[in-house]
Amino acid sequence: MRLSALLGDAAAIAADATVTGFAIDHRKVAPGNLFGAFEGLRVNGEDYIDAAVEAGAVAVVARPGAHVEGAVHVADDNPREAFARLAARFYAPFPATAVAVTGTNGKTSTVEMTRQLWRMAGEHAASIGTLGVTTADERVVTGLTTPDVVTFLSNVAGLAREGVTHLAFEASSHGLSQYRTEGLPVRAAAFTNLGRDHLDYHGDMAAYFTAKLRLFAQVLSDDGSAVVWADDPQSERVIDIARERGNRVVTVGEHGDDLRLIERVPTLLGQGLVIRAGGVDHRVQLPLIGGYQAANALIAAGLVIATGGDVATTIAGLARLQPVRGRLERAAITASGAPVYVDYAHTPDAIEAACAALRPHVAGRLILVVGAGGDRDRGKREPMGQVAAAAADVVIVTDDNPRSEDPAAIRAELLEGAPGAREIGDRRAAIAAALREAAAGDIVLIAGKGHEQGQIVGDLVLPFDDVAVAREMAA
Ligand SMILES: CC(=O)N[C@H]1[C@@H](OP(=O)(O)OP(=O)(O)OC[C@H]2O[C@@H](n3ccc(=O)[nH]c3=O)[C@H](O)[C@@H]2O)O[C@H](CO)[C@@H](O)[C@@H]1O[C@H](C)C(=O)N[C@@H](C)C(=O)N[C@H](CCC(=O)O)C(=O)O
Ligand SMILES: Nc1ncnc2c1ncn2[C@@H]1O[C@H](COP(=O)(O)OP(=O)(O)OP(=O)(O)O)[C@@H](O)[C@H]1O
Numbered sequence: 001m002r003l004s005a006l007l008g009d010a011a012a013i014a015a016d017a018t019v020t021g022f023a024i025d026h027r028k029v030a031p032g033n034l035f036g037a038f039e040g041l042r043v044n045g046e047d048y049i050d051a052a053v054e055a056g057a058v059a060v061v062a063r064p065g066a067h068v069e070g071a072v073h074v075a076d077d078n079p080r081e082a083f084a085r086l087a088a089r090f091y092a093p094f095p096a097t098a099v100a101v102t103g104t105n106g107k108t109s110t111v112e113m114t115r116q117l118w119r120m121a122g123e124h125a126a127s128i129g130t131l132g133v134t135t136a137d138e139r140v141v142t143g144l145t146t147p148d149v150v151t152f153l154s155n156v157a158g159l160a161r162e163g164v165t166h167l168a169f170e171a172s173s174h175g176l177s178q179y180r181t182e183g184l185p186v187r188a189a190a191f192t193n194l195g196r197d198h199l200d201y202h203g204d205m206a207a208y209f210t211a212k213l214r215l216f217a218q219v220l221s222d223d224g225s226a227v228v229w230a231d232d233p234q235s236e237r238v239i240d241i242a243r244e245r246g247n248r249v250v251t252v253g254e255h256g257d258d259l260r261l262i263e264r265v266p267t268l269l270g271q272g273l274v275i276r277a278g279g280v281d282h283r284v285q286l287p288l289i290g291g292y293q294a295a296n297a298l299i300a301a302g303l304v305i306a307t308g309g310d311v312a313t314t315i316a317g318l319a320r321l322q323p324v325r326g327r328l329e330r331a332a333i334t335a336s337g338a339p340v341y342v343d344y345a346h347t348p349d350a351i352e353a354a355c356a357a358l359r360p361h362v363a364g365r366l367i368l369v370v371g372a373g374g375d376r377d378r379g380k381r382e383p384m385g386q387v388a389a390a391a392a393d394v395v396i397v398t399d400d401n402p403r404s405e406d407p408a409a410i411r412a413e414l415l416e417g418a419p420g421a422r423e424i425g426d427r428r429a430a431i432a433a434a435l436r437e438a439a440a441g442d443i444v445l446i447a448g449k450g451h452e453q454g455q456i457v458g459d460l461v462l463p464f465d466d467v468a469v470a471r472e473m474a475a
């Protein structure tokens with residue numbers, strides 16, 4: 001693509017260059033690239049403009065005040081957004097049907113279920129999120145929930161080239177604030193719930209919620225649909241924004257109008273659901289336990305239906321959903337017969353939801369192994385401890401991903417909320433202790449790391465897999 005075709009202004013025409021790609025890190029600039037220079041949390045990308053030009057950048061998207069020499073300066077007050085829109089024009093075409101999911105908890109589960117439902121309907125579908133880029137054939141890990149804009153848009157274009165027509169992706173609050181997905185038309189956007197997380201980055205709950213709401217206020221296409229979990233206290237805000245913009249609103253949940261959850265009966269390995277849609281009651285056996293997975297399944301069904309899926313077929317498909325990795329995954333059964341579950345709960349609400357999911361199945365005690373990640377919202381730690389103490393019968397506080405923090409200090413903050421808890425820093429030892437403690441009728445829940453394959457300690461990623469450790473200890 002010619003730079004003049006992308007920008008169309010005099011400077012671009014004069015430069016008469018061919019654009020070869022986009023980069024936001026100067027170390028990844030190749031000759032002919034457009035470089036995006038953004039102010040970050042750690043450094044200012046504008047400091048690398050000269051180096052990017054040196055490496056062959058033909059244009060630089062940066063604030064009007066930035067100094068650009070030797071390349072075309074694309075000046076914009078919001079360089080991240082301007083960059084994303086140009087990148088989208090370069091990388092297009094994209095899958096015709098893209099949907100996005102935001103919310104504190106449930107994004108990964110919902111995009112994965114949406115992908116599965118589409119596949120059951122015979123569509124060529126993919127998902128992008130915490131688990132990576134997932135298609136029917138493979139999964140490629142990207143490291144972030146919403147990858148950076150270049151990785152995201154180039155991957156989405158790659159999926160389209162492979163024939164993917166349907167994409168469900170996670171729109172994290174960081175991703176929304178940083179315009180990581182702008183330019184990809186979003187035909188439906190879903191809201192799962194709002195709880196405490198990431199206040200280290202956003203400052204307060206209002207700013208965190210505003211970041212998420214941008215999905216509905218700005219990212220969702222004008223003629224797109226908003227799919228809203230109606231049972232969250234914040235749902236009205238989302239619905240109001242969608243109505244104001246004239247988007248179609250699809251509400252799901254006990255208070256939902258479009259997919260109303262009439263009945264939910266936990267069974268040994270799943271739950272029986274009655275879902276009312278268009279005045280008809282549909283009965284379906286969801287093969288996953290936990291109210292929270294029923295919520296995510298309904299939101300996924302809402303997204304599929306909002307983008308043209310048949311109502312009865314989609315609801316019937318819920319009976320064939322496969323479990324999502326690390327979300328209430330049954331990892332092992334102890335010698336004494338106690339099931340051991342691994343779950344990615346790393347917020348107060350998620351710990352509550354995961355414990356509530358297991359409670360109907362607990363005859364004896366619920367034994368919880370829990371920790372919190374370092375370099376992340378510190379204020380969520382004490383509430384996580386409080387919820388753990390209230391929802392479980394035995395709490396063992398351990399390390400999650402300490403990152404650059406002192407693990408003992410993180411544990412101390414959790415213990416503020418759970419003074420009666422046991423403290424075992426070493427995660428392997430904590431899991432071993434929980435499994436030893438468990439008797440017949442008890443259930444062990446290992447929370448916080450779900451599918452993760454490593455434990456981040458300082459700059460090191462040490463191999464660690466909760467499911468594998470649980471299996472090893474149970475054997
Ligand atoms: C807080 C946050 O979102 N940080 C991400 C963000 O950093 P930033 O914009 O603040 O970047 P910075 O490091 O200050 O650098 C500024 C700019 O200079 C550029 N640069 C930097 C250094 C250099 O030598 N040359 C250069 O050009 C950078 O590419 C960047 O564009 O952009 C970087 C480049 O894409 C990301 O690597 C980085 O993710 C860090 C590693 C991270 O841990 N992010 C987490 C918190 C995150 O994004 N999580 C969310 C939510 C998780 C969830 O709840 O699911 C996610 O979507 O994964
Ligand atoms: N709808 C829900 N309501 C409450 N809690 C939930 C819900 N869905 C999932 N959870 C809890 O949150 C955990 C994380 O779920 P999931 O990975 O689907 O969320 P996420 O929003 O993608 O998280 P992340 O922000 O890390 O990407 C689950 O393991 C579970 O404990």
Ligand SMILES: N[C@H](CCC[C@H](N)C(=O)O)C(=O)O
Pocket residue numbers: 145346372373374376400401448449452
């Ligand atoms: N996407 C989330 C995942 C947290 C998982 C937990 N294991 C932790 O490390 O805090 C984050 O980056 O905040």
Ligand SMILES: [Mg+2]
Pocket residue numbers: 107108109129130131145170
């Ligand atoms: Mg996720």
